[in-house]
């Protein structure tokens with residue numbers, strides 16, 4: 403048939419060649435295991451034990467949720483308990499273990515798949531939605547029947563894989579850390595969706611918004627993922643494979659060229675220092691932040707803590723994790739961002755429908771202010787951890803001063819509680835504000851009076867300023883980080899921060915693009931925070947330019963007509979200054 407090229411949106415740079423694995427979230431991959439006749443009763447007993455254990459677990463969670471969140475939320479677990487009591491499902495499993503002589507987990511996974519299929523086709527919306535319950539309970543039973551590690555479909559597979567999915571939720575990508583995954587390709591998604599962010603964190607290429615990847619690619623197809631150009635090539639011919647293998651080698655050599663700046667400061671030729679921090683999604687990434695000598699953690703996205711679990715993380719658990727990260731960062735500053743649920747980040751344990759949390763809806767600080775119980779648990783954990791490490795904290799999605807004051811009032815309440823309980827914490831912990839909504843940028847002079855620092859979140863600031871959904875592939879070409887409208891808001895924020903004598907950093911994806919980071923240096927940003935693998939490139943850029951020149955360039959582009967023009971102009975300028983950074987090999991793979 404010859405090779406077939408799909409075009410999508412570049413989400414994380416690099417090149418990968420390998421076998422495709424289609425991730426179908428409905429499917430459970432449980433390898434069949436034959437049993438002997440006499441083992442059938444043992445398998446049936448194991449199955450029954452797993453049911454009992456699952457029932458106990460769910461009742462326990464229900465109890466916990468009703469204490470933490472109230473009876474109504476807990477009732478949702480009744481549906482889970484009902485699945486466990488479905489006689490026809492149980493009887494079918496028992497019958498088939500006896501007749502087919504296969505392990506309990508395999509038969510159960512097969513019966514489960516059948517149920518999921520039947521329920522997915524039901525017209526009644528209520529019954530159709532029970533698919534989620536069946537899946538959840540099913541996974542739990544499987545986990546109790548077999549080694550948890552073997553349960554997840556990805557974990558059953560040991561070879562290197564390219565994940566193909568219609569969409570990947572942040573909770574999916576979070577569970578892929580440390581797995582043998584060499585690239586991602588999805589049908590939907592935009593350049594700063596969390597699939598893209600997680601791919602960069604994992605240091606693997608990603609292409610999103612391919613529209614029909616799951617239609618054209620079959621399991622085990624040999625494919626190439628070109629994360630720089632946003633291409634996926636199915637059944638590449640020999641020439642293409644050779645070309646990409648050579649490019650892969652050149653990328654490795656390209657990356658090596660930055661090692662020389664690793665231990666040097668990120669300082670321009672005329673002496674302006676820009677602190678380079680790492681973004682952190684999972685505590686497991688700390689070694690990478692240290693490996694690239696990040697000055698600290700500029701953004702610790704704590705919402706990953708709340709994912710892939712059926713309950714909320716306790717104060718103790720959070721406290722332990724924050725302390726651990728702070729300890730491992732060896733006195734470098736760690737900026738913990740309070741819970742930013744919503745948009746494309748969804749927390750299953752809350753049992754609140756996804757459509758309650760759109761990007762313009764009940765998201766981030768709005769949710770936390772409405773749920774002080776959940777918010778205060780996190781604030782207590784963060785404050786307690788300040789006694790053991792260099793931590794600061796910031797709020798996401800603040801829209802103005804009134805909201806900031808409300809959040810700080812809750813923080814004060816928590817501080818008073820800790821005092822009463824005689825629990826130690828750092829009284830002077832710095833509290834910052836993320837500037838990621840245009841109204842916050844426009845009132846940054848007022849916010850600066852109340853905040854200890856600013857961190858500009860351009861992933862959101864761009865989408866809210868240009869009215870372009872950051873995860874929508876249809877409008878991805880309109881998502882212009884260099885748009886003068888965005889740059890002016892950034893400039894306003896930086897100027898307001900400096901007038902008030904506070905620091906201002908930027909932690910959106912824009913910080914890791916050398917072309918745009920050049921403009922940010924020219925706009926006088928104090929620090930940039932990015933996935934650790936990008937730090938050295940940005941340091942190379944900073945060390946190769948003069949601050950004065952960057953300032954002149956930034957002034958010029960503020961007058962341009964659109965973002966593409968800005969990027970083209972700055973790209974040309976950077977190519978002259980640091981040709982190395984504008985080559986085909988840019989990016990990591």
Ligand code: PEP
Pocket residue numbers: 701703742838858859860861862863909910911
């Ligand atoms: C941002 O919006 O730029 C940001 C860093 O936060 P997140 O990507 O987690 O929304």
Ligand code: MG
Pocket residue numbers: 798838859861862
């Ligand atoms: Mg954001």
